[in-house]
Structures are given as C-alpha cells and as structure tokens.
Amino acid sequence: MRCDEATERLSHALDGGADDQDTAALDAHIASCSACRAFQDSSLRVRQHLRFEVLSRVPDVEPRVQAAIARPTPRARWRWLAPAAAVVAGAVAGAAFIGLRPTGGPDVAAANLSGPVLSAQRRVDALVAQLRVTERDWHPDVPVRTYSGHIDYRAPESIAIDLIDDTQYPSTAWKPNNVTTVVSQATDWRSGPAACPRESQPSCTPAAPRVLGNIDREPFPDAAPAPLDLVVPVRSLAGGGDQTLLGSRRVAGRSAIGVQVTVAQVEPLLAGLVGTGNWRQLYPSDRVELWLDRESFVPLDLKVFPARSADRERWAAHRGYSDNPRVPIVEIALDDIRLEQAPAADAFPAPPPGAVTRPLGFRELPADQVGIPDPGWLPLEMAPYRAGLVQTPNGPTVAERTWSDGRAWVKVRETRDWTGDRLFGDLGNAVRRIDGGAAGTVYSGDGGRRIAIHGGGVDVAVSGSLGVDDLFRVATSLGISGEPAPPTWAEASLVTGPGAARALPGLLIPEEVGGFGKPAVRVDGDAATLTYTGAGAREFVLVQSRGTALAPPVEIDARGVDVRGRIGRYSPDRGELEWVERGATFSIRSESLSLSELLRIAAHLEPV
Amino acid sequence: MAAEAPRGVRVQEPDPRVIRAAAEHDQAAFGEIVRAYQAHVWRFLRHLLNDDGLAEDLTQETFIRIYRKLHTFEFRSKFSTWVFNIARNAAMDELRSRRRRARLVDALSTPAVPPHDPSLRVELEEAVATLTPTLRETLLLVELFGFTYRETADALGIPEGTAKRRAFDARKQLARELTEKGEADAL
Numbered sequence: 150m151r152c153d154e155a156t157e158r159l160s161h162a163l164d165g166g167a168d169d170q171d172t173a174a175l176d177a178h179i180a181s182c183s184a185c186r187a188f189q190d191s192s193l194r195v196r197q198h199l200r201f202e203v204l205s206r207v208p209d210v211e212p213r214v215q216a217a218i219a220r221p222t223p224r225a226r227w228r229w230l231a232p233a234a235a236v237v238a239g240a241v242a243g244a245a246f247i248g249l250r251p252t253g254g255p256d257v258a259a260a261n262l263s264g265p266v267l268s269a270q271r272r273v274d275a276l277v278a279q280l281r282v283t284e285r286d287w288h289p290d291v292p293v294r295t296y297s298g299h300i301d302y303r304a305p306e307s308i309a310i311d312l313i314d315d316t317q318y319p320s321t322a323w324k325p326n327n328v329t330t331v332v333s334q335a336t337d338w339r340s341g342p343a344a345c346p347r348e349s350q351p352s353c354t355p356a357a358p359r360v361l362g363n364i365d366r367e368p369f370p371d372a373a374p375a376p377l378d379l380v381v382p383v384r385s386l387a388g389g390g391d392q393t394l395l396g397s398r399r400v401a402g403r404s405a406i407g408v409q410v411t412v413a414q415v416e417p418l419l420a421g422l423v424g425t426g427n428w429r430q431l432y433p434s435d436r437v438e439l440w441l442d443r444e445s446f447v448p449l450d451l452k453v454f455p456a457r458s459a460d461r462e463r464w465a466a467h468r469g470y471s472d473n474p475r476v477p478i479v480e481i482a483l484d485d486i487r488l489e490q491a492p493a494a495d496a497f498p499a500p501p502p503g504a505v506t507r508p509l510g511f512r513e514l515p516a517d518q519v520g521i522p523d524p525g526w527l528p529l530e531m532a533p534y535r536a537g538l539v540q541t542p543n544g545p546t547v548a549e550r551t552w553s554d555g556r557a558w559v560k561v562r563e564t565r566d567w568t569g570d571r572l573f574g575d576l577g578n579a580v581r582r583i584d585g586g587a588a589g590t591v592y593s594g595d596g597g598r599r600i601a602i603h604g605g606g607v608d609v610a611v612s613g614s615l616g617v618d619d620l621f622r623v624a625t626s627l628g629i630s631g632e633p634a635p636p637t638w639a640e641a642s643l644v645t646g647p648g649a650a651r652a653l654p655g656l657l658i659p660e661e662v663g664g665f666g667k668p669a670v671r672v673d674g675d676a677a678t679l680t681y682t683g684a685g686a687r688e689f690v691l692v693q694s695r696g697t698a699l700a701p702p703v704e705i706d707a708r709g710v711d712v713r714g715r716i717g718r719y720s721p722d723r724g725e726l727e728w729v730e731r732g733a734t735f736s737i738r739s740e741s742l743s744l745s746e747l748l749r750i751a752a753h754l755e756p757v
Numbered sequence: 758m759a760a761e762a763p764r765g766v767r768v769q770e771p772d773p774r775v776i777r778a779a780a781e782h783d784q785a786a787f788g789e790i791v792r793a794y795q796a797h798v799w800r801f802l803r804h805l806l807n808d809d810g811l812a813e814d815l816t817q818e819t820f821i822r823i824y825r826k827l828h829t830f831e832f833r834s835k836f837s838t839w840v841f842n843i844a845r846n847a848a849m850d851e852l853r854s855r856r857r858r859a860r861l862v863d864a865l866s867t868p869a870v871p872p873h874d875p876s877l878r879v880e881l882e883e884a885v886a887t888l889t890p891t892l893r894e895t896l897l898l899v900e901l902f903g904f905t906y907r908e909t910a911d912a913l914g915i916p917e918g919t920a921k922r923r924a925f926d927a928r929k930q931l932a933r934e935l936t937e938k939g940e941a942d943a944l
Contacts, residue, residue, distance in 0.1 A: 156932075160925040164899055164906065191884075191932040198881045199804070199900040207796045210817040214791055215784060217817070218824045343777055346831045361781060507782075700852060701891065722914070 150178045156188045163192055216543055258394040262408065262446075263387040267616045269446040270381040270556040271530070276302040276447060277487045282312060282422065283480040286470050287429040288347050290319055294326065300483070301492035305534060305553035306368065306375045307333045309497050310421065323351040327358065328426035332375040333497035334535070335511065338362030338504050341426030347469065354427060360504040367511035368535040368551040369560050369612070371575055376421025381446050381556050382439075383614045384417040385410070388596050389684030390664030395438060400449040401484050405440040412437055412453060413741035414685035419451075422481060430468060431479065432461050433686070433741045445488055452477040458743065460721045463706075510541040511549075519548040521563050525626030528619055530554045545573075559613030559623055567608040571639040574601040574610025579669040579680035579688070582633075582643045583621075589631035591624060592640060593617075596666045596682035600624035602631040617666065642671045649677045650757035655731055656693060657754035665689075689739035689750065696734040699727050710744070712751050719744055726751060768797050768837040768902050776836060780827040787827075791820050794837075797902065798844045804897050805848055807886055815851060819844040838904070838911040845894055845913060852890070884934040888927055895923035896931075 155178045162175075179185045282296040298312035309332075314325035328341035340360040345353035363373045378385050386392065386408075395407030412419065413433035423431075431453060440450040455461060455472040465472050472478055500506060516536040531552040539547040545564040552559050567573045572580065576594025585591035585602075592601040597617030602609045602624060611624040634640040650656045652672040658679060664687065668679040676694030699718060707720040717728030725738040726747040735754075737747045771790055778786035798819050803812035822843050830839055885893065898904040898912055899920075909920040 156929065157925050160928050161921065163928075164921075164924060166906070166921075187936050188928065188932040191935040192928045194935070195881055195885065195896075195928075195931055196900050199885075199897070200903070202800075208799060208813045208816065210795055210799075210813065210820060211788055211791045213817050214820040214824070215788060217821050218784070218787070343781075344828075345777075346833060349832065359781065700849075701889075 150174055152178075152182055152184055155179065155182065155185050159185065159189055160192065163196070258396075259391040260394055261389075261391050263389065263616065266381060266383055266386045266446050267557075267614075269444070270383050270614060271528075271554045273302075273381055273445050273447065273488065273556045274304045275489060275491050276300065276380055277490045277492055278447075278483040279485045280310070280312060281480075281482045281484065283477075284429060285476065285478045286472060288350055289469070290350075291316060291323065296326070300379060301496040302380045302556075303492050303496075304555050305558050306377065307492075307497050308375050308377065308380065309333075309492070310376065310379065312422070312426075318351075320351075324354040324356065324427075326426045326428070328422075330376060330421065330425055331497055331500075332373075333499075334368075335366045335513070336362065336364050336499065336506075337366055337373055337375070338500040338506070339425040340501070340504075344427050347429075360501060362500045362504050362506040363509050364506045365508045365511045367509060367537070367539050367549055369558055370509060370511075371612075372509065374417075376417075376424070377556060377614070378415070378418035379421040379448065382415065382418045382441075382448055383556075384598075385415040385685045386446075387616065387684065388598075388666060388682075389414060389687070395440075397443070398440070400440045400442075401482070401486055403449060403486065404443040405449050406443050407438060407440045410437045410439060410685075411435065411456075411687075411741075413687050414683070415439060415451070416686040418448060418685075419453075419479075423479070429470070429478065432456055432464055434458070434461065434743045435478070442486075442488075447483070447486065447488065448481075449483050449486070451479075451481040453479040456743070460744065463721070509539070510544075511537055511539050513537040516550055519550060521548050521550045521561055522628070524561065524623050525628065526622050527552055527559070528554065528557070528615065531557070531559065534558065557614050559611065559615055559620065561623075561627065562610045562612075564608050565606060570637060572601040572603060572610075572634060573608035574599055574612070576601050576610075576640075579682050580640055580643060581667060581669045582640070582645070585621075585625045585631055588625035588627075588629065590633045591621070591631050592634070592643075593621070594669070596684075597621070602627070602629050603634055604629040604631055642673055644670050644672050646670055646757060648672070649679075653677045653693065653695075655733060656757050657730075657735070658757055659691070659750050660753045660755045662750060662753070685741075687739075687741050689737055689742055689747070691750075692736040692738075693733050695732060697729060697732060699729060699734055710748070712748060713754070717751075719747075769793065770836055773832065776827070776830065776832075779824070780830065787824055790823070794840055795820065797837075798840065800901055801841060801844055801897055802848055804885065804901065805845075805890070805894055807882075811851070815844070815847050818851075819847045822847060834911045835908060837902075838908050841898060841902075841912040842914060848894075849890075880935065884931050887934055888930060892923050892927040892930065895920055896927035899924050 155175060158175055179189060278300050280298045280300055284294045286292060287294055294314060294316040296312045296314055298310065301309045310330045312328045314327050316325065324342050326342060330339045331337060338360060339362065340358045342354045343359045366373060393409040395409055397406050399405065411433065412431045412435040415437050434456040436454045436456055438452045439448060441447065442449055454477050455474045457474050513535060514537045516533050519536045519538060531554045534551040534553045536550040539549060545566045545568065547562050547564045549560060549562050562574065564573060572592055576592060576599050580592050580594045583591045583593055588602065597620065598612060600611040600620055607629060609627060609629055611620060613620055644652065646658060649670045649672050653675065656677055662681060665681040665683040668681045671678050676692060679691040682688050702718060702720060706722060707718050710717050710719045712726060712728045713730060715728055715730060717726060719726050723738060724740050725736055726744065727734065727736045737750055739747065771793060775786045775789055779790055795816055799812050799816045802815050803809050806812055823840060826843065888896065894913060895909055898909045904912065906917045906920040910917040913920065
C-alpha cells in the first residue's frame with residue numbers, strides 16, 4: 150500500500166467511510182509509516198480542536214435579524230418564481246398599431262406601454278370577471294390541473310380572487326388547490342393549501358387550508374401588497390421600456406393587444422394568483438404572451454411558455470419538470486368581463502373563523518389630524534383616501550396620507566423619530582441621489598417608484614402607482630428641504646455617474662439599456678456598483694473594481710463564455726457574468742435576466 | 758483503524774412545521790430557527806474568515822437571506838445544509854464585495870489569532886488559516902459539524918467526490934503545515 154493511498158483511506162475513514170476489508174492492511178501500513186502517522190495525528194488534533202472548541206462568546210444576532218426582517222422588502226420574491234437566469238425569446242412578427250409607436254425591424258413591432266398603462270389605471274374603478282386557469286406538469290400523476298373562479302375589484306384597493314380547483318385527481322388523497330385572496334381596506338386574508346414539494350405529494354399537503362391575514366392594515370402596505378396588477382398591470386409594464394407587440398385580436402369579446410414579456414417582468418401580476426397555494430414553479434425568463442384590453446389595459450389572457458435554453462432545461466431537470474416549449478405551462482383567461490359593474494356587497498368577506506391574523510398597527514384618523522399637509526401638486530382628480538398613524542412595537546410612529554383616482558394611488562409617509570441607519574421608506578439597495586432643486590437632496594429607489602427625503606427633524610417617504618416623474622413632482626412639492634444622508638447611513642456613499650467616473654477612472658457603463666431606468670451608483674474604495682431596475686422583478690447589478698484576475702469560482706457549473714471578445718465566466722445559479730478588461734474586473738449579476746441579456750448589456754459598455 | 762476519531766454533536770434539523778411557519782412569515786418560528794442555528798453559523802464563518810466581527814455581521818446577513826429565501830426551500834436537502842450554503846454564499850459574496858475586500862483578503866491570508874489562546878490552539882488555527890477558502894470551507898463543514906461528504910457537497914453545491922477529495926487535500930496540507938511547524942520549533 151502506498152502512502153498516498155493510505156492517507157486518503159485514512160481521511161475517508163475519519164469521516165465514517167471506512168470499509169472493513171483492508172483495515173488490517175491499513176493499520177499495518179500506518180504502524181510502519183511515520184508520515185502516515187503524522188497525517189493521522191494532525192487530522193485528529195485539528196478535529197479535536199475544531200469540534201470541541203471552547204467558545205467564550207457567541208453573539209446573539211436574533212434581535213437585529215428580527216428588526217431587519219420586520220422591514221418589508223420592496224421587491225419580495227415569491228416561491229413560484231425560482232431565482233435563475235434564462236433566455237429571452239426572440240422577436241415575434243407583428244404589426245404596427247394605431248396609437249402605439251412601432252419600432253425595430255420591418256417584421257417586429259414594439260411600443261412603450263408605460264404611458265398608456267399609467268393613464269388607463271385611472272379610468273378603472275371596478276371590475277367583475279370570471280377566471281379560468283390551466284396549469285401543466287405540476288405533478289407527474291396530475292399532468293393538467295384546471296381552475297375556475299372569479300375576480301372582483303373596487304377602486305382603489307379592494308380586491309377578491311377566488312379559484313376553485315376543478316381537477317379530477319387520481320384519488321381522494323390529493324387535496325384540491327383551492328385558493329382565495331381578499332383585500333378590503335384595513336383587512337386582508339388569503340387561504341390555500343400550504344406548499345410542499347411535489348415529490349412528497351399527495352401526503353404532505355395538510356388536510357385543512359392555511360388561512361393567514363393582516364388586520365389594522367395601512368393603505369397600500371409594502372408588507373402585504375394587494376394584487377392590483379391583476380386589474381391593470383402597472384408594475385409589470387410601466388417602466389419596462391419597449392415591449393414586443395404580438396398583434397391585435399378580440400379576446401373575450403373585447404378588442405385586445407398582445408405583448409410578449411417574461412415571467413420576471415409580470416411577477417407582480419402572477420403573484421396575485423399563484424402566490425398563495427400549491428403551484429408549480431416558473432422560470433424567470435419563461436416567455437409570457439399577455440393580451441390586454443385595448444382601452445382599460447385589464448389583462449384578458451396570459452400564457453406562460455417555457456424558455457428555450459440549456460440553463461432552463463437544466464433547471465427543469467433538477468425539479469423533474471418535462472416541459473415542452475411549444476405548450477403553455479400556465480394559462481390564465483378572464484371571461485364575462487364587466488368593467489363598470491360594482492362588485493356585490495358581499496364580494497370582500499371578512500377572514501373566516503380560525504384565520505391567523507397579524508396586526509400591522511395602523512389606526513385610521515381624519516386627514517387633518519395626522520399632520521401631513523396637502524402636497525403642492527397632485528395629479529388632477531386625485532382625491533383623498535385613507536389617513537392615519539402606524540404604531541408598531543419596534544418602529545417609529547409614522548403618519549400617513551393617501552390619495553387615489555381609480556386604481557392609481559399615491560402615499561406620503563412621515564416620521565419625526567426615525568432612528569434607522571439608512572433612509573426611511575424602504576428604498577432598497579438600488580437608490581439614486583437626485584438634486585431636487587428647491588426640495589434639496591432627494592433619494593429615489595425601486596426604479597423611481599419610491600422617493601425619500603431626509604429633512605431637518607423629519608423623514609418622508611412617497612410611493613405610489615404613478616409614473617416616475619409624477620411621483621417625484623409630488624415628493625418635491627411637500628415643502629421639505631432635503632439634506633444629504635448622514636455619513637453613517639448606507640446611502641452616504643451614493644454618487645452620480647460622473648462622480649463614479651471621477652472616483653474610478655476608466656469606468657464603463659452601458660451605453661443603452663432598454664427597459665431599465667437610470668442606475669443607482671455607489672462607490673466603495675476602488676469599486677463602483679451600478680444597480681439597474683426595470684419593470685416587475687427585472688433588475689441587474691454591475692460591479693467594476695480594479696484587478697487583473699477574477700476570484701475563484703464559487704459555483705461548480707461555472708463555464709467560460711465569450712464576452713466583449715475575451716474569455717469570461719458565467720455562473721448560472723448565481724446568474725453572474727464576470728470578466729477582466731483594462732485592468733479591472735467586471736461582474737453583471739441578475740436573478741431575472743438570461744445570459745444572452747447579460748452579454749448584450751456587456752456588449753454595450755462604453756467609457757463614461 | 759489505529760485511532761478512534763472523536764465525534765462531536767451534530768447539527769439538529771428543525772421540525773418541518775417550524776420551517777413552514779417561518780416561511781409564512783411567522784416571526785416566532787423564524788426566531789426559533791435563528792436561535793437554533795446562529796452559533797453554528799457564526800462558528801463556521803469565524804473559522805472561514807478569521808474575523809469574529811465580520812463573522813458576526815455575516816451571521817446576521819445569513820439569517821436575513823434565509824428569511825427572504827425560506828419560501829424557496831423545497832425540503833429536497835437537509836435544512837442544515839441549505840443554511841450553510843447560504844452562509845457560505847454570503848461569505849463568498851463579501852469576499853467579492855468592495856467595501857470589505859481589503860479586510861477580507863487580509864483575513865483570508867493572515868490568521869487572526871486571539872492573543873490569549875494557548876500555543877497549541879494558535880498553531881492549529883494558523884495551519885487552518887493557510888488553507889485556500891475552498892479547502893477550508895470543506896474541512897470546516899466536515900470537522901466542525903461532522904457533515905458527511907454528501908451533506909458537505911449539498912451545502913457547497915459541489916459533487917460528493919469533490920467534497921471527499923477536498924477534505925483529503927485539506928488534511929494533507931494541514932499535516933504538512935503542522936509537521937513543518939513542529940520541525941521549525943524543534944530547531
């Protein structure tokens with residue numbers, strides 16, 4: 150027996166992998182081999198030291214973790230949307246449409262729907278419709294599931310979605326995936342079976358549905374958003390740049406236009422349906438054909454097709470899905486649509502007995518008692534909606550006022566006892582610092598859908614479903630003079646693009662990134678981080694820092710790719726493209742964009 | 758075999774009902790998970806990074822990530838391996854991050870030895886600190902928590918054979934380091 154073989158077997162044996170066959174031979178070799186005994190001795194000493202180390206102190210991070218998670222994340226992920234990257238479907242033939250701007254090649258029609266969608270939402274005061282849903286390949290024993298139900302909506306934020314699972318299951322051991330979501334002003338609740346893995350079906354699904362809810366709910370809360378994109382997909386389409394148009398046809402007896410997007414982009418819409426209950430997973434780059442009512446932009450028909458890429462196939466194989474790219478895996482259709490009919494009086498029921506509800510701490514008050522004056526500017530016909538105070542055990546007292554017009558809304562939150570170490574208002578990581586003119590320094594996050602101002606003794610946050618420019622105008626008309634974030638706050642290192650270029654000579658930024666707003670830029674030492682936010686869940690982060698070599702890969706499936714004419718690295722699970730160029734290391738990372746999209750962004754990088 | 762390997766206390770798996778409740782934003786259930794795992798995660802990170810303070814920051818970051826990703830946990834692997842995968846990724850992300858890059862590079866290349874520790878502990882920690890991050894993270898999961906190669910592979914996202922090979926390579930390097938150190942001290 151050679152020493153290498155002996156020490157390797159010794160290592161294996163230390164980890165419980167010994168076989169008894171040649172133990173005697175191994176022992177005999179060790180007895181006669183000082184190097185092997187040294188190996189064994191050092192391995193046991195290390196084990197003794199590590200496994201039985203005496204700790205004088207173990208930090209308790211629970212209070213800080215609990216405080217951090219109590220702050221809602223603006224762009225929460227849903228269990229049905231698995232983080233990964235994938236391919237974007239190619240251009241689809243279409244035509245030019247009246248009122249929409251055709252762009253692209255001769256066989257491609259595209260349009261920026263932001264303006265029409267933002268405008269249309271203000272015209273939708275009510276919606277009553279029937280719903281039909283088809284889901285494929287949830288489980289090998291249940292290849293197709295079908296659902297029927299209804300959606301009721303009353304502006305601005307009361308919505309009820311009820312889906313009954315009509316599927317004929319193999320036996321009664323399978324539990325139907327009946328799901329209900331109700332939002333009615335200060336209360337919301339959702340009911341559905343608890344999710345469990347498909348391999349463990351049907352036994353793992355509890356017999357009774359789980360019913361969870363919130364009470365004392367503030368208007369339009371970040372922590373429990375109403376699925377309003379099912380009514381008009383503002384988050385999914387506004388700010389998404391040019392959309393590929395599919396054409397025009399009649400859907401459910403209404404004139405409709407079609408757009409092709411990705412699952413990541415329409416995440417806010419899909420989450421309203423498949424965010425509760427036990428559903429199959431979707432891939433972020435799966436192709437979505439979405440047909441919208443031409444006048445109101447209410448979604449009429451939606452089909453999800455599997456994306457075509459090796460990474461997507463690998464993702465499906467890992468989960469046991471056998472998807473066919475030509476067959477939709479999820480279909481959603483509205484029928485019997487009545488846009489002006491008010492929902493029935495009992496359309497938004499209270500939570501059923503046994504529901505587990507969480508108080509969100511909102512106390513409704515007359516608008517003139519919360520201490521927030523009217524903004525100097527609001528869009529025409531915006532009317533005051535709910536107002537009050539939010540008081541939670543670990544948080545500051547927050548005054549709130551809201552205004553609405555149809556499905557459109559805007560909210561102003563103000564606190565005078567903010568003690569956080571970052572801006573009030575949960576702007577997320579993609580924060581931009583903006584010169585607000587007379588309003589001083591203003592901060593914008595979540596692609597411009599959230600604005601924060603840190604003033605003398607007061608912190609204000611403005612959010613809403615308005616366009617980016619309108620929201621900014623509301624925020625800067627509040628009469629507050631914004632100051633830069635204190636040096637100890639997370640936003641203190643934010644800079645502008647030119648500022649980053651000065652700090653990091655040779656900085657490259659994308660010349661043009663369709664579908665994304667201006668980046669949030671920060672500089673830390675010799676590294677610049679640019680975060681771009683698009684519609685829905687689309688987002689990517691570009692990091693550049695001085696260096697001549699990449700760090701070792703952290704993912705086993707990392708592979709070489711050609712990026713900007715040089716060899717780079719792509720890590721599919723991380724959705725990260727990396728390369729070295731001009732004495733700097735580059736990383737573009739996204740959970741929602743495909744490799745081809747990342748490569749396209751990389752190709753458009755230019756010196757500032 | 759010539760010597761018996763000591764066995765430590767294995768990391769316990771939580772009740773699946775607690776995981777599901779935490780995934781549904783039950784903060785009491787999530788607090789139970791934090792309390793059960795925070796010491797394990799901190800130990801792993803402090804040995805991986807050689808920096809107690811940084812390990813504490815990243816332990817906090819790990820649990821925030823866990824909370825936000827809990828709904829994606831599909832019970833395909835052990836919960837503990839999933840937790841350490843997130844902790845390890847948080848450490849690797851920090852390794853690549855800008856703010857702490859210089860500090861981490863120092864930490865990963867130079868052992869930070871508590872001044873009051875006995876010499877044996879110093880010697881062992883110095884030796885472990887010489888390992889590359891990939892060897893070190895493998896060895897730590899195997900030795901700190903008694904993970905099997907399969908569990909280690911799940912936590913690190915590598916094949917089982919690679920975990921086995923890395924554990925062996927780490928031990929070979931440690932044996933070399935400790936032998937050289939012993940010989941140097943004897944001179």
